[in-house]
Amino acid sequence: MFPSEKPSYIFKYFAVPGIGEATRLLLTAAKVNWVEENPEWPQEKPNQPFGRLPVLIEKGTGDGPDFVICESAAIERYVARKYGLMPSEPKEASRQEQLREQIFDIVNISYAAAKGAEGFKARFDELLAKLKEVLAMELKNNGSNGHFTGDKLTYIDIIIYSFFKFFIFNLKAYAPEYVDVVVGLATPDVVKLILAVKADPCLQSRVANDDQYFPFLA
């Protein structure tokens, strides 16, 4: 029996966009076989390596054991690097990773900010303003061509796209007063990037119905 040449994947997460959306898009862009499982929660919690989701399982080819990885950023970087979606130049890769962390600092602080914790609200506002500035500058420096690096889809394009997709969706539920300011981050260059991701031929199976997540595309 010949071992399968390309690994296949099981992605475990909740059935929502969420922080797992970027990995779904990366797996789709990588053109690998993958399926999603939505574990019963919290029943399945003790069965996960760190008691949390997402978890990615790479099914072993041949007799090899499965490779299990958790922590959303580590999963994303693994898939992006393995399938050529991360820039190979180390400084450029680091710049993309840096922006991912800056974006997630905002997501993580939004929960405390939404509860009205004073220091957190000010910080949240500050980080949002900074992100708007950084996105505008970086996209302009790359030629306002709908991509963060070069002229094709890379890791951070997918991160930026999925950030707007899941964060606005989530904010509508727990902090609707912040939706407008996040929508305001979508300057023309950002919109161009989102449209470029949405139009990417290798992502169509996932993004075809995504208009509903982007109020600024209406």
Place this chain on the structure above:
Amino acid sequence: MTASAPPTYILHYFNVVGIIEPIRLLMLAAKADWTEVHPEWPQEKYSQPFGRMPVLIEKSTDGSPDFMLTESRTIERYLARKYGFIPTDLKHAARQEQLRDLQADVGILSNEVRLGAGDEAKERLNYLIGRLIEFHTEVLRENGDNGYFYGDKLSYIDMSLYGFFKLIFAHPPTSIPNYVADIKSRITPEIAKVIANVESHPLLREHIDSRPEFYPLFG
């Protein structure tokens, strides 16, 4: 073509143990040419390239702009990759990064409890500390329980685990009685070996000695 001179670095942060301990250790283990600068804060906040710290500046040697990086774990990975402290194999690298993210999550939660987060956060913290210890111990056993996470020498995660414990010991939540003593009692021999290796590493000794109140970490 002439080889370019090795880079020099400037690291901006507060003069504390803090989250940049792994960055300091990576620079020392890499024998990098670096200095640490402690800007007046918050006065110098808006002159920082990103309005936040830490910032790593890699001085340019060819007239191009300096390379500047923020976000502590991005800085760590950049240096660890550059100086060979992360395995080049993608799976092994991902395993290390995953452990690092877990350490950082627990560190952030510990800080939230320190800042007043309530019982639910304390329970989660206690649970995650347990999982962290278990998981790291498992990986160490898989590597032969030799006091290293990968191969037989110092790598990124050895240094970051040391940095993680030092950080939470330096800034413990006072609302959890005996927090530090309790964690020390839960440390496995496998983990203790790693910490001992970091503490006795010739390139790291001087830095370890500069904070005698944290040596030995599990003393």
